[in-house]
Amino acid sequence: MKKIYLFCSAGMSTSMLASNMQSVADSHNLPIKVAAFPHDKLIDIITEDKPDCILLGPQVKYMYEDTVSRYGSEGIPISIIDQGDYGMMNGENVLKSAIRLIKENKQ
DSSP states (O other), rough: OOEEEEEEEHHHHHHHHHHHHHHHHHHHHEEEEEEEEEGGGHHHHHHHHHHHEEEEEEEGGGHHHHHHHHHHGGGGEEEOOOHHHHHHHHHHHHHHHHHHHHHHHHH
């Protein structure tokens, strides 16, 4: 089971996107768990649950460099969710890019 975790300021709109992504994964029978969390839970989640991919909401993209410098060495791909896909709540596109990140990271 691959874990794709989304982080944003409060976790509200990101929760809707995560739910949308989970529906897409389920409809394709993909062994993926998608969940959303507030950014201040990042340390706990990485330590306790070791996600396979971390996606940051556009509203916390300013935290990208800091997140990569802190957790890049954990071997977890970290990316910012595309603003357009986020605004349109396009779970399929965001899921595809997350899967691509995980695959690229394995090489």
